[in-house]
Amino acid sequence: MGKALEISDLKRMARRRVPKLFFDYADSGAYSESTYRANESDFAKIKLRQRVMVDMTNRSLTTTMIGQPVSMPVALSPTGLTGMQHADGEMLAAQAAEEFGVPFALSTMSICSIEDVASATKKPFWFQLYVMKDRDFIANLIERARAANCSALILTADLQILGQRHKDLRNSLSAPPKLTPKHLFQMAMRPRWCWDMLHTQRRTFRNIHGHAKNVSDLSSLGAWTAEQFDPQLSWKDVEWVKKLWGGKLIIKGILDPEDARMAAETGADAIIVSNHGGRQLDSAHSSIAMLPRIVDAVGDKVEIHMDGGIRSGGDVLKAVALGAKGTYIGRPFLYGLGAGGKQGVTTALEIIRKELDITMALCGKRRITEIDRDIIAESPF
Template identity: 35%
Template sequence: MNADLLRYDSRYPSVQDLKRKAKQRIPKFAFDYLEGGCNDELNLWRNEADFRDIQLMPRYLKKHHGVDMRTELFGHVYDAPFGISPIGLQGLMWPNAPEILARAAIKHNIPYTLSTVSTSSIERIAELTASQFWFQLYHPTDDKLRDDLLRRLEAVGCPVLVVLVDVPSFGLRYREIKAGLSMPPRMNVRNFVQAAVRPAWALETLRVGIPEFATLKPYMGKDLNLSQLGKFMNATFTGRVDSDKVKAIRDRWKGKLVIKGVVCDEDMEESIRLGADGVIVSNHGGRQIDAGESTIKPLRGLTDKYADKMTIMIDSGLRSGPDIGRSLACGANFTFMGRPFMYGVAALGQRGGDHTIAMFKAQLKQVMEQVCCENVVDFPSVLVTK
């Protein structure tokens, strides 16, 4: 048996197994917030389905000397070619989820990305990761707030800033609308009942406390109630992040700068012109535009044209080690996943981060052995082209 398989719970060998368990363990409103996509969720479905069309060629008679997943990215050598995507309100899905995942990421030497609207603060995650974390910036409408967030990131030594550009408006997510969810969710009678029938979640939430926007807390009034907090979020983070806004950040930020949400040539060329160090091909996990493409489709065209000019990464839709391999074969330098890690923590609590990382490592190793890739940079040589 693969030694990596011994490191995680054999009852949950796949993302689908973790997802089923997570759904049993957390309230419906929390699961719907995590799971939902925009409008009719067609792009959410396409994100996963289109990966299935990417095929790899197994090679069995070629000599193989073992697998090395290490990947250099922005001067740091990570132990695997995947990282943890940012998700807002992670503490809603499972209490202290950002801290659980950050600890697991630093233990396994992969990147963890903290969201502006996460439930742990910049300073706390920096403490847990010895500052080896990435930060995803929801660009505020107030430049002073933006500058103070950058100051805090610089103060703790955050090496990589991810500027999110795909939220000029918040997506219409019907699951959340039907459930009466807001940012953060209101604890109405229906949601209270849903929480009561998930005792493990409820007890852990009581122990840890109600989740809050920890990074943004210094900028909020002390007496904000939940309805006012929703208004604060809409007023503070609604608006287009255009080239001028990215340039202002590039001029100020001395660390690595990644632009997330790039899916077309025009935005790629502008990212290069602005001096970005990397881009993440992403459609926000299918949560912003239902009529858009899956991420794997534009990735192939962008890597063909711009691989020698830009570090190109991908998230949205990856659910397995084979999906990681497919992405690398299509030219991605690195991959990120969000929901799978939240399934892991919601299903297994404190063990969820370690389990999910070990699971993906084992799956990817098996794929590399089948297609005779000794290093992750070998994947493009096994892509089956149509």
């Protein structure tokens, strides 16, 4: 990990160590992947003001996200199949985040369960919820998150139907992987990954398997998951979830000012400006392009976070300058996890922190809480 100086270094390491079907899952977007690419490239269009001859000592990146103290305005995004990047991946990533002082969000579609992560951590983590057709299962899932002392619930709004990701279809992705000759060859080329996977029992969707009705084996799990995402999800369902949960609620997947106003009216504690990492609607705007418009629309009514395309600490600073109270990294920590397990995740966070700290200083600022649009020299949005 000592050779990794930027997130792209971790990406190259992960590509060499993770079987292709699972690396591609983390690294893919919908259809032509134009939105996935825009999420990254649009950050480069934003120019910062360089300031000199100012006091750059005693800098601080500490702030809060939904009232929770964080060492920097960065959380680990809820990502599906994280435990297929590295054995027990969600547990290792949660431990790294806890030690670093940033939030970890566990996906409904995780390999390690809510209870697994709770057993591996000492402090509360966040849980991300997909509202599925089986409302009894969802109610039980919320209760399990409460029992695990989760301190926030992230409700994902932009996956009522699954966007088509060509890489996953070509790879015949599943968890656990199908043992076809192609998959066996991919795994045989990654012996360290195989060795770790052989020493864990966590190789399927453990939040679902054994908890949902009529799911008793892997084939029934696949069928259940395929038909459970609810295309009729509405704002009334958000009200139901909020009442059932009773704690901090974050709505993820907002990319339009009108939807942002609707989300703010639910009384959510925060919204995440997000296009699901470019994995849903291809040709949608990048998250960073929509962030200032949504901040202008509802920034005085609800705390605003964002995800999508962050690959450096400089990207975090730009998002904060444009109004984000917090940001989320998905692929950067997945690259770190695939490259080196828990230490790889820590390395990803260290890279982001160092870049954020130095970039902030070169903009003439000492505290992340002082950052606003004044540091932006030029923005196309």
